[in-house]
Amino acid sequence: MALLANTMNSKSGGYITKRLHVPQEVWSQGGAKLTSIPEKVRVVEVLCSALEEMQQCSVESFGASVCSGLALGIGSVTRKEADTWVSKLDEFCSICDSVVANFGKKLGVNEGFVVKKSGGVTSWGGKLTRQIDKFTNGKNLDSPAAYVSGLSRLFTQAQLIDEHTKALLSQPVAPTYAAFPIDLRAAAEVKLKRVSEFFASVVLTFVIRDLAQLLDKYAKKCEKWLAE
Template identity: 25%
Template sequence: MTNSGISEFPPNDVHLKPFWLMRLLERTMTTGGYLTPKLYIPRNLWLQGHAKLASIDAKISSCDVVLNCLLKLSKTSVDDMDVLMKVLEGIEPIIEGLQNSLARKLSYVESTNGKGRQSTSSLMNWGSKLSRGLDKMGINNATIRSEEANEYVDVLLKVFQNVDVVEKYIRHFGSMKAPYHANHSRIVTRLFKFADYFGNVLCRFVVKDLGILADKYVKKGSHWITE
């Protein structure tokens, strides 16, 4: 623990910063923790019901898809770069599809402006179906129940607890010395795209929701004090 209250300083590498942020967010959800040197987030803040969060069902479903991708990736060895490349090629269009679906619902998420390639893998088929299903879910801010808040936090924690595989691979391939494997640059590019999804989409909507929950938490505390 640093003197600032946060558990670690942010990395200089922009592609590693989302993983640093997710570790901080995970701590706030499990035990409570500092998100900035002066901002402490108690665990109970995340578990409030009756808060208005946009497209909560789509966010939960997208996290389920991402988790499945992470579990698939975690079963792939860094030493088998041909297989790893194939897995990443299957994941890439899934992530693009999720981002584009969420961009249609959340104004602060940008679309990729790209079309994901089709794949015959079961992971791709399952992800594509669920991605299309996200488009049918509501886009209005809805007051969530306590059960939905718990489900949201649970799936986020599962993602946060499994996302280190992407960070590990980025560090591994970033430290490799020449001569590189033929797939090296393509693997790194796809890992960076995965990292960008976490930074520009997942972390963005989580932090946005955190702001809404924090506002409700403070108002509830102020109301209790003035009674």
């Protein structure tokens, strides 16, 4: 996701594999008819908002750098901070499940991520709808530019998940997570894995599909330019 964000933000684009370079112009070209743009814009806006809340919770609970643990000092994380963070992760997991339950068919990803059957999905469905209405009110949901801009923010903000995952799975465990009670550390690991699966199976699935379509369109334009 960091590599994809770089292709959108850097004027020279960037490599997403050793052999595939994506120019920035690929994302801003006209003429490519991507499907379900309004739904994608809605989903991206809600995920960005949820990640902003998670970032705030992370900073308030653990300081600026969760990997080093130096901001708060080793041993300063209490069960209260750990429980607050795990609850926030659980809330984000519910949002992920609700996104798939409400938009999976439109996004073409309903088979890629198994929604956990619980009351949480149902309760989050209504809240998700209200959040979407709030964040997208007055915006042009059919705008490919709004979609790409949202993806850039989403992929940048999602690095928070990567930071926490690395802190938890590093050997030795980063000081912040070393201070977690064992049960809450295990719960955090399960939920971080769940969120990672969501980004891999849902978000990246429809984004890579759209990128393939955009690259195909761009390649055909380049062939036309060369012919002329």
